Amino acid sequence: MSLAPDEELMLDVRNGAGERLGVLFDRYQAPLYNFYAKLTGDRALSEDLVQEVFLRILKYSRSYQPGTPFRAWIYQIARNARVDHYRKTPKHITFEPEMAPPVKPKDEAQRSQEAELLHRALMQMPEAKREILVLSRFQELKYEEIARLLDCELGTVKTRIHRAIQELRQIFRQLESGAAGSPTTATAQAIPPRRAGT
């Protein structure tokens, strides 16, 4: 596998060596897939969006400017691809009861239950707050990178992150207390759909 920096590979792609994109695909498909999966809760859609990102890189490779950090550039494309998708295909918010997790004794599956509740809490948050949490916690982007990506001040990013954490905590604890009383009821009220992967 090539150890060349992302920027060098992207310049090669820009200059006509399209096959070099394969290395970038191997480096970024999993992080991007995770980004989309945690934002949308939809695995099949996440895979489609990853493909769309790399298609756009090929289409718009000439707009990549030497010196631009590739990671910032690809996340910008990724954000745009998601926005465009939802513009064309509005979200269907339905609840699919069969997707609810099986009810298990608390001590047996506490961690998986917590993970499930966290996922649900995340999916209940407003998109902008969810996105900033995913970018900072899972994509390991520095606050400076997020500020450039969202085109805002560094201080604004920190404030938004703190507010997002506050809201996540609030929803998570509410879900948790609901789940402790009646797991199935809490599930049915709370949760946006999450389709099984293909």
Add this chain to the structure above:
Amino acid sequence: MNCEQIAELLPDYLQDTLSGEKKELVGLHLAQCAECRDEVAVWKKLTLLPIEQPSAESRLRFEAMLHAYLEGRERTGPGLERERHVGTGSFWPWLRTPVGALAWSAALLVIGIFAGNFWGNRTAHNTTSQDEMAQMHQELTNMRQLVVLSMLQQQSASERLQGVSWSRGEEHLDPQITAALLRTLRYDASVDVRLAALDALSKHASQPQVRRGVLEALQPEQSPLVQVALIDQLVEWRDRDAAQHLRNLEQTPNLNPAVKQRAEWAVSKLN
């Protein structure tokens, strides 16, 4: 320090980029403030969420897209590259032109004759022949799959329709093709393409994921035409799980009356 002052430092504390003194201040506050401590705890809990892995098909789709792009660029030249849609310009549509179709058929004929001769003349080396035939068959299957997967991603609905119709030739659907057809059924923007995908999938009811995928496509579907087709298909399969889904569908607000009527009819047939 109070919570408000800590709020300014907390994001940096979470990324562990605070200097020693400030970090200590936050630590002291957290020791006495349950609410702020809980925020940190929930942030840390986020690591419980699994890291999702893309499927193996994802790499294959990428390769098909890249291949189509590179082929197209070779034929059009770099000067035209920006004026065309990626992957739609040259190779696959060319296969559907009369010349392309002829070339494609001729290539298959040559391969067939070659394979026939090879099979007939090499009985003494039966094992080798079988291996080579199997390899050749596998390569042809792979190529067909590549074409179908690539065409299902095209921008033009008619090309995607063509992709669906190519998949009909498969007696046993490859899992990747099945997944691509189910995705088409669920997400394609064109009603015609979604209907064609359902038609292609209808012959593969023995695959549980096909039945499940068709069932799952019912609720989010917005077109009455496709909804009715899905209902009819589920009745034809006598799908045991369908009745409950159909009853859920009946409860959907603003459901098209014709779809509602069809769903009621279907429930009565399935019970």
